Amino acid sequence: MxxxxxxxxxxxxGRRTPGTVLTFDDGFADVYENxxxxxxxxxxxxxxxxxxGHVGGETRWEGSTAKxxxxxxxxxxxxxEMTGSGLCTVANHTRTPRCWTASARxxxxxxxxxxxxxPGCLVMGGAHVSSSVRLGAHRQVHYNAxxxxxxxxxxxxxxxxGGNVSGAVLLDDGATVGGNAVVxxxxxxxxxxxxxxxxxxxxxxxxxxxxxxxPAGPRRAPSGRARRxxxxxxxxxxxxxxxxxxxxxx
Numbered sequence: 001m002x003x004x005x006x007x008x009x010x011x012x013x014g015r016r017t018p019g020t021v022l023t024f025d026d027g028f029a030d031v032y033e034n035x036x037x038x039x040x041x042x043x044x045x046x047x048x049x050x051x052x053g054h055v056g057g058e059t060r061w062e063g064s065t066a067k068x069x070x071x072x073x074x075x076x077x078x079x080x081e082m083t084g085s086g087l088c089t090v091a092n093h094t095r096t097p098r099c100w101t102a103s104a105r106x107x108x109x110x111x112x113x114x115x116x117x118x119p120g121c122l123v124m125g126g127a128h129v130s131s132s133v134r135l136g137a138h139r140q141v142h143y144n145a146x147x148x149x150x151x152x153x154x155x156x157x158x159x160x161x162g163g164n165v166s167g168a169v170l171l172d173d174g175a176t177v178g179g180n181a182v183v184x185x186x187x188x189x190x191x192x193x194x195x196x197x198x199x200x201x202x203x204x205x206x207x208x209x210x211x212x213x214x215p216a217g218p219r220r221a222p223s224g225r226a227r228r229x230x231x232x233x234x235x236x237x238x239x240x241x242x243x244x245x246x247x248x249x250x
Contacts, residue, residue: 003045003089022046026059026093029072036082048074048082049093055079109141118155130167145177148185160197172207181216 002010002019010017022039024031027050039046051059051073058070082088105111108125115129120138123129127141130149139157141147147159148167157171162180165171170188177183178197189195190207200214210219 001044001046004047004091005089006045023091024048026051027054027074028059029074029078032074032078032082036078039087040085043087045087045089047089047091048079049091050074050079051093051095053095112149124161136173154191175205 001022004021004023007019007021010019022044024035024046027048031048035046038044054073056075057073059073079088079090083090104121105117105123106125106127109123109127109129111117111123111129112131112133114132116134117123118135118137118139121135122140124141124143124145126144127146129135129141129147130151132150133147134152135141135147136153136155136157138155139153141159142163143161145159145161145163145165147153147165148169150167151165151169151171153159153165153171154173154175156174158176159165159171160177160179160181163177164180164182165177166183166185166187168186169183171177171183172189172191172193174192175189175194177189177195178199180197181195181199181201183189183195183201187201188204189201190205190209192208193205194210195201195205195216196210196212196219198214199212199216201211202215205211205216211217212219
């Protein structure tokens with residue numbers, strides 16, 4: 001584990017020594033509460049990309065990963081302790097972030113006619129999005145990923161590099177498809193669920209569940225987060241209604 005300065009020095013000097021740069025976005029307080037004790041114990045360098053306008057308060061803005069009332073931000077005292085150790089570097093992440101609202105696509109991405117892009121969508125180079133696909137707000141289709149015809153991707157969905165989403169698939173809000181994973185035709189991946197790298201999804205994945213392997217199966221028993229997600233989706237659906245994201249176009 002190396003600092004960003006050390007990583008840059010290695011690159012500029014042409015050294016190919018393996019190394020990893022560890023970073024945390026936004027400045028959530030859980031960096032101090034959960035990560036800092038372990039990093040301090042092992043003397044591992046890391047960087048916090050800090051939204052300085054939220055220090056000592058709550059970290060929440062349009063498009064933030066924090067839900068509800070927002071999540072606690074780092075305090076100045078916590079930052080002083082971490083940076084004073086010599087292990088923590090603080091880098092700029094703007095004063096008050098705002099999630100992008102325009103959609104962006106790489107010229108090397110192929111998007112078929114009839115596809116609808118929500119605000120803040122990002123389609124990377126080599127990606128292929130087939131016809132009649134609906135892409136919700138702030139979702140990403142990464143390099144060389146494929147999304148098949150008539151699929152619906154909810155808000156803040158991520159398809160990692162090489163992921164293959166077949167036709168008529170529903171990826172609910174916050175779902176992630178890992179690198180080189182495959183979701184077979186007509187399957188549903190529930191809200192907040194995670195499909196591991198190279199997994200093959202042959203059945204519907206419940207909300208909040210982590211699945212791996214081929215065929216994909218649960219990595220562990222559902223967590224409290226998974227159970228809460230299932231209850232939330234069930235309440236949203238209501239009697240006689242199908243759960244899942246609604247599409248309003250745009």
